[in-house]
Every structure is written in C-alpha cells, then in structure tokens.
Amino acid sequence: xxxxxxxxxAPITIxxxxxxxxxxxxxxxxxxLGSLRMFLPLIVALQVVVGGGFALGIGxxxxxxxxxxxxxxxxxAAVVTLITVGLVLGPQLIGNHKTAGTYDFLWSxxxxxxxxxxxxxxxxxxxxxxxMVAALxxxxxxxxxxxxxxxxxxxxxLLTIVSATMIGYAFAHAIRKPMVxxxxxxxxxxxxxxxxxxxxxxxxxxGWLADLNLYLPFYHMAVxxxxxxxxxxxxxxxxSYLVLGMYTAxxxxxxxxxxxxxx
Amino acid sequence: MEDWTFRAEGVTKAFGEFLANDGITLEVRPGxxxxxxxxxxxxxxxxxKQVIGxxxxxxxxxxxxxxxxxxxxxxxxxxxxxxxxxxxxxDSFKAHQVMALTGMIRGGDxxxxxxxxxxxxxxxxxxxxxxxxxxxxxxxxxxxxxxAMVTVWPGRVVILDEPTNDVDPRRRRLLWEQIRCLGDGGxxxxxxxxxxxxxxxxxxxxxxxxxxxLIAEGTPSSLKAEDRGRMRLQLMVVPxxxxxxxxxxxxxxxxxxxxxxxxxxxxxSAHAIGxxxxxxxxxxxxxxxxxxxxxxxxxxxxxxxxxxxxxxxVPA
Numbered sequence: 194x195x196x197x198x199x200x201x202x203a204p205i206t207i208x209x210x211x212x213x214x215x216x217x218x219x220x221x222x223x224x225x226l227g228s229l230r231m232f233l234p235l236i237v238a239l240q241v242v243v244g245g246g247f248a249l250g251i252g253x254x255x256x257x258x259x260x261x262x263x264x265x266x267x268x269x270a271a272v273v274t275l276i277t278v279g280l281v282l283g284p285q286l287i288g289n290h291k292t293a294g295t296y297d298f299l300w301s302x303x304x305x306x307x308x309x310x311x312x313x314x315x316x317x318x319x320x321x322x323x324x325m326v327a328a329l330x331x332x333x334x335x336x337x338x339x340x341x342x343x344x345x346x347x348x349x350x351l352l353t354i355v356s357a358t359m360i361g362y363a364f365a366h367a368i369r370k371p372m373v374x375x376x377x378x379x380x381x382x383x384x385x386x387x388x389x390x391x392x393x394x395x396x397x398x399x400g401w402l403a404d405l406n407l408y409l410p411f412y413h414m415a416v417x418x419x420x421x422x423x424x425x426x427x428x429x430x431x432x433s434y435l436v437l438g439m440y441t442a443x444x445x446x447x448x449x450x451x452x453x454x455x456x
Numbered sequence: 457m458e459d460w461t462f463r464a465e466g467v468t469k470a471f472g473e474f475l476a477n478d479g480i481t482l483e484v485r486p487g488x489x490x491x492x493x494x495x496x497x498x499x500x501x502x503x504x505k506q507v508i509g510x511x512x513x514x515x516x517x518x519x520x521x522x523x524x525x526x527x528x529x530x531x532x533x534x535x536x537x538x539x540x541x542x543x544x545x546x547d548s549f550k551a552h553q554v555m556a557l558t559g560m561i562r563g564g565d566x567x568x569x570x571x572x573x574x575x576x577x578x579x580x581x582x583x584x585x586x587x588x589x590x591x592x593x594x595x596x597x598x599x600x601x602x603x604a605m606v607t608v609w610p611g612r613v614v615i616l617d618e619p620t621n622d623v624d625p626r627r628r629r630l631l632w633e634q635i636r637c638l639g640d641g642g643x644x645x646x647x648x649x650x651x652x653x654x655x656x657x658x659x660x661x662x663x664x665x666x667x668x669x670l671i672a673e674g675t676p677s678s679l680k681a682e683d684r685g686r687m688r689l690q691l692m693v694v695p696x697x698x699x700x701x702x703x704x705x706x707x708x709x710x711x712x713x714x715x716x717x718x719x720x721x722x723x724x725s726a727h728a729i730g731x732x733x734x735x736x737x738x739x740x741x742x743x744x745x746x747x748x749x750x751x752x753x754x755x756x757x758x759x760x761x762x763x764x765x766x767x768x769x770v771p772a
C-alpha cells in the first residue's frame with residue numbers, strides 16, 4: 194500500500210462480545226485520559242487542594258474542634274471530593290463537548306455505549322481518588338483523628354464513585370442545553386455542601402430535611418464511607434449499603450437507557 | 457459476496473411539526489462519491505446523523521447491505537465513519553497520535569493504523585504538523601487531521617460533512633484526491649456540502665435537498681442537461697439599485713445580494729453582452745461576466761439559493 198491509496202476495511206461481521214467490549218473500554222480510556230492530558234495534572238492538583246483545604250478551612254470556624262465533629266468534617270471532605278467529580282466536573286466536561294460541537298463525533302465512535310460509560314467512570318476515579326486521599330491525610334495531620342481503615346472502604350469508594358458518576362453522566366447526556374447542566378451542577382454543590390448530612394451528623398438538620406435525606410443518595414454515601422474509615426461513628430451501615438446499592442444499580446440502568454436512546 | 461449498497465427509503469424526520477427530512481429515498485453504490493447538496497437548514501446533516509445512528513427517523517428505512525442501520529445503531533457506527541461539520545476534539549493530542557488512536561477505536565490493529573496515519577499525513581502534505589498538538593493547529597490543518605482520523609480505518613460508508621472547510625486550495629486538491637481514493641477503494645462516500653462548484657468536479661452522483669425534500673438526483677451532467685445550449689450571465693448591479701427589467705431572451709434569473717445571475721441561450725450571447733454594456737453605461741451595473749452554465753445554475757434555479765462561492769462574491 195502506498196500513500197494516496199485508500200484502505201477499505203469495514204468489518205464483514207459486526208464486532209461484539211466481551212473481547213470487543215474490553216478492547217473498546219481500553220481504547221476509550223486512553224482516549225478520555227488523552228483528551229484531558231493538558232488539564233489532568235491541574236484538575237487532580239485542584240482536587241487535592243479542595244479536599245485538603247475543605248478539611249482545614251471549615252476547622253477555622255471553631256476554636257476547638259471536638260474529635261467527633263472533626264471526624265465528620267474530615268471523612269465528609271473525602272466524600273465531597275469523590276462525589277463532586279462525578280456529579281459536577283464530569284457533567285461540565287460533557288457539556289463542554291456539546292458547546293464545542295465535538296459531542297457528535299464522540300457519540301459516533303464504533304464502541305459499545307457501556308464501554309464508553311465504564312471508561313468515563315475510570316477517568317473520574319483517576320481524578321477523584323487523589324483528592325480523597327489528600328483530604329484524609331491532611332485532616333489526620335491537622336486533627337490527629339482516630340481513623341480506622343477497614344477493607345469495606347473498597348466497596349464504599351466503588352459504590353460512591355459509580356453512583357455519583359453515573360447520575361452525572363445520565364443527566365449530562367439527557368439534557369440538551371449545556372447551560373442547564375451548568376445550573377444543575379451549581380445547585381448540586383449547594384445541596385451537597387449545605388443540606389446533605391455529609392460533613393455533619395443528620396441530627397443537625399431539621400427533622401423533615403434529615404428524613405428527606407434518607408431517600409437521597411448523599412447521606413448513604415457518607416455513611417458507607419465512614420463505615421470504612423472509622424469505628425463506631427455510624428450505625429446501620431448495612432441499610433446504607435442497600436440503599437446506595439439500589440441507587441448505583443438504578444443510576445447505571447438510567448444512564449444505559451439515556452445513552453441508548455435516540456431522538 | 458455481500459452487497460454493500462446503501463439505501464434510504466422514505467426517510468422522514470420530524471421535530472414536532474417541522475419536517476427536517478420529508479420522504480427521502482436514495483441509493484448509493486459501493487465506490488460512489490455521492491454529493492448531498494442543499495442550502496443551510498435543508499436537512500442534509502439531519503439525514504446523515506440518522507445514517508450514523510445519532511438520530512432516529514420518524515419513518516422510513518436506512519439499510520447498508522443486509523444491515524438495518526435504524527434498528528442496529530451499533531452496526532451503523534461500525535459500518536460508517538463520520539466527519540461532522542464541527543471541529544474535532546483533538547486539542548490534547550498530537551496529529552499522528554490521534555489518527556492512530558481513532559483508527560484503533562474504529563477497530564484497526566495498532567501497526568496498520570500507525571502506518572496508515574503516516575501515509576495519510578504524507579498524502580495530505582501535513583508532515584510539518586505530525587507531532588504538533590491539536591490546540592496549536594490552524595482550522596484547515598485540524599480539518600485535514602479530522603479527515604484522516606475518520607478515514608485511517610474507514611467504514612463501508614464514509615460521511616464527510618463539509619470536509620474542505622478552512623482548507624487551503626492546494627491541500628483541498630489533495631483532500632479531493634483522497635476522497636476519490638476512498639471511492640476507488642470500495643467505500644460509499646457521502647459528501648455533504650453547499651459548495652456546488654467543488655462538488656461538481658468531484659462527485660459521481662448527487663442529490664439536491666431543499667426544505668427537507670430531495671428535489672433532484674443524478675450525475676452532474678444529467679442535472680445540467682436542461683441547460684445545454686445555455687450560458688450564464690452574471691451581472692453585478694450597483695448597490696442600492698433595483699434589479700433591471702429582464703429582456704425577453706433571459707430564460708430565468710436570480711438575485712443574490714447585488715449579483716444577478718441570468719440564464720440565456722448561446723445564440724443570444726451577443727445580445728446579452730450588448731444589454732450588459734448598456735446597463736453599465738447607464739450606471740445601473742458595475743460589471744458582468746458571461747460563462748458556460750454550471751451545476752451552480754441548476755442549484756440556484758432549484759433551491760433559490762446561491763452556494764457559498766457566489767455568496768462570497770457578493771459585496772457586503
């Protein structure tokens with residue numbers, strides 16, 4: 194073959210099955226990480242600063258931070274860094290593709306939609322995990338916390354990242370106008386920081402708002418994460434795993450439906 | 457042996473009450489470069505987005521060989537390559553890397569797509585930018601890299617939406633050669649454009665779409681058949697002046713900005729020149745040009761729009 198000659202190699206049979214899925218997942222993860230290459234170090238550094246800074250900054254409100262409050266704040270900061278990537282940053286990146294007009298090309302690539310979604314979760318994890326670890330390390334240094342790491346942190350982190358990322362992924366794809374996505378992500382930051390019992394216990398909220406949070410995923414994300422990071426701080430972790438597991442399954446199903454539908 | 461003919465039958469796409477495509481039926485054979493011409497908003501991009509599975513027809517069918525592209529969008533994406541009208545998301549990639557990576561996403565093996573990327577870089581004469589990040593490329597070079605991305609491992613159908621936008625004239629020619637090569641290699645090429653003059657030289661067949669409907673289809677020469685023995689008189693009217701009254705020898709005319717494009721019989725050429733010179737003498741026109749009719753004249757007559765080439769000639 195020489196330059197100038199075309200190569201027509203479209204498949205005679207359509208690729209499918211686990212091998213095709215895994216190969217697609219691998220190349221799409223390369224694509225997504227490559228797309229963010231210029232900004233990835235900056236985004237990760239920002240997450241580290243935000244996670245650590247949040248744990249330190251809120252502490253300035255108090256002369257003396259009781260250990261229990263410090264535990265809530267520090268583990269909460271770790272949860273916030275995890276879920277804001279999937280629920281805020283991720284949707285904004287997808288919105289940017291819609292604004293720039295590059296969305297159609299990405300959506301025309303011949304890979305299974307689910308492998309594209311899985312690579313998105315991987316990229317979100319790469320961005321979010323350093324911030325989470327930094328928040329915990331900085332808070333532990335500042336408040337000398339009695340953290341007790343257990344193996345249950347693995348499923349806790351996994352469920353939290355997958356559910357947050359898939360919820361963000363679903364609404365970012367479903368909403369046509371990127372500006373609406375921006376507004377929703379702004380609202381979510383407001384809710385997550387101020388009105389969800391992530392950085393403080395649910396007793397601090399009015400009764401009706403605490404009850405409402407039992408039906409939302411944020412409180413349960415915080416509970417399962419605290420279950421893996423502390424001892425005796427939270428109870429009824431099993432129920433939170435159940436609720437969060439249902440949210441994760443539902444978010445994956447809704448995301449699959451959203452990306453599979455066509456106008 | 458699989459028949460890879462592409463068929464659209466009665467494709468209608470409605471957005472509420474608005475019909476973006478209205479019963480479009482066409483067929484593209486392997487090896488054909490098929491032009492989709494029409495003014496902005498005619499429904500060309502809507503049609504190709506349905507082929508690649510980004511939109512679903514309200515009614516009608518789209519098939520490629522034995523594959524139903526509407527029912528099986530996964531197959532549609534594997535069988536068709538798509539270069540959208542917008543720029544590609546390549547800011548963070550070096551030109552040759554992004555071509556190879558896209559080739560692998562399209563199903564190519566790493567060694568072949570790397571070799572093909574280098575061949576495309578050479579064929580499009582963009583070696584100077586082989587290792588340049590996309591963010592630092594000009595619009596035209598980005599466009600060429602985008603073309604290479606979708607054709608480094610092409611589908612059976614290659615959809616190119618305004619591929620020559622921003623590309624300099626010399627590399628445009630190289631790009632057209634590569635588009636021709638795709639057809640020669642057996643792909644069906646869908647070329648979406650409103651640049652009629654370029655399309656006339658490059659496509660095997662074409663369809664003119666206007667207001668969602670396919671209003672004409674054929675080879676460039678068959679579409680011009682009605683204009684045989686006719687000439688095109690292009691008259692630049694003095695800005696602000698009304699369109700002059702047309703003499704009886706003018707078959708039809710269209711005004712775009714200050715350009716009046718009239719069709720006349722060859723036998724009336726001398727009369728037409730005399731009339732145009734008289735208008736210039738009276739201060740009603742600034743200049744004129746008489747030339748053989750082109751596909752552009754057919755296009756203007758059918759759609760009531762000039763293509764981008766004529767638009768560009770119209771003073772602001």
